[in-house]
Amino acid sequence: MRTIGVFDSGVGGVSVLKEVLRKFPADNIIYFGDSLHAPYGEKEIDEIRSLCLKVSDFLVYEKKVDALVIACNTATGAAMDIMQKRYGIPVVGVVENGAAEGVKHTHNKSIGVIATPATIKMDLYKKSIAKIDSSIKTYSVKCPLFVGMIEKGWEDTLENDELIKSYLNEFSVEIDTLILGCTHYPLIRKYIARHFNGNIIDPAEETAKSLKKIIGEGKYLHKPYLKFYASGDPEKFKKVAQEFLGQEICEVEKIIL
Incomplete structure (x- = not known):
């Protein structure tokens, strides 16, 4: 077995x-x-x-x-x-699988990624998406506070809701697909969805x-x-x-x- x-x-x-x-x-x-x-x-x-x-x-x-x-x-x-x-x-x-799923769902060829500082520093999703379709633009926002808060047990508060909103507002262009580039983030997906109406990709x-x-x-x-x-x-x-x-x-x- x-x-x-x-x-x-x-x-x-x-x-x-x-x-x-x-x-x-x-x-x-x-x-x-x-x-x-x-x-x-x-x-x-x-x-x-x-x-x-x-x-x-x-x-x-x-x-x-x-x-x-x-x-x-x-x-x-x-x-x-x-x-x-x-x-x-x-x-x-999880990266290549998340990238492939993001490419499948985007229509305007603009994909957003939220992830940890290290994941974004390595340009993991940008590189993986470019291998599949070099015409797609990838935009990344680091969310350093999410993981620690999720590890402690996320609370649905106004302050936390504003934090999600502030991170998503950092995208400088209109993205139609958002990749959750950290496996902690799907645990707060329903709260993220309050502020993003496009495709939300969980690589899991x-x-x-x-x-x-x-x-x-x-x-x-x-x-x-x-x-x-x-x-x-x-x-x-x-x-x-x-x-x-x-x-x-x-x-x-x-x-x-």
Whole structure:
């Protein structure tokens, strides 16, 4: 029976995990949230890469996963190429899948991306979109406050609503498609949608689909398990993860790598 590893800098990757669970109901799933070091998006690339490899080494060498999903845009840009060469198992990330979905939906060839500072610094979406269609213009806005607020548990307040509005107002042109370039952001999608009427792209579903194309359907050999590990406060992680995953989590084991 296969085991799929999913990891993120914290709780945000549950947006991807939810899609992985839908696409792979017969497979064991392990999720690692490196919440002790969140947010990755404000760190230097070398540090992000080092953190990613510690987590992925744990999943591949200790937990023996058969495939790896990088449920973090910043981590995808910083470390996916290295991981693909390092492990010899399927490794998929969210950026290329999000870019492809954005290209499918835009009509005016103007795509907006909201993401962490590190993701935007690496120009991940701009480069990926240009590979697919060089005529499309990509505009990016960094949202440094979102991840920390989501990790604590987002509150629907007037202040937070104004923060979303202020970030979206930074786009200097009319975009018809908005890519949520951080896996934390789909967790507040309904609040973002109050201020954006165009296409909102969550790369999670396409990422799960791309893995399914690589490894195919799983087979029920026995009841699959879902395990959670977090490097930060497990109870805090559990509370926020349950809210967004929409199901109870039995236990979150704390592991500091």
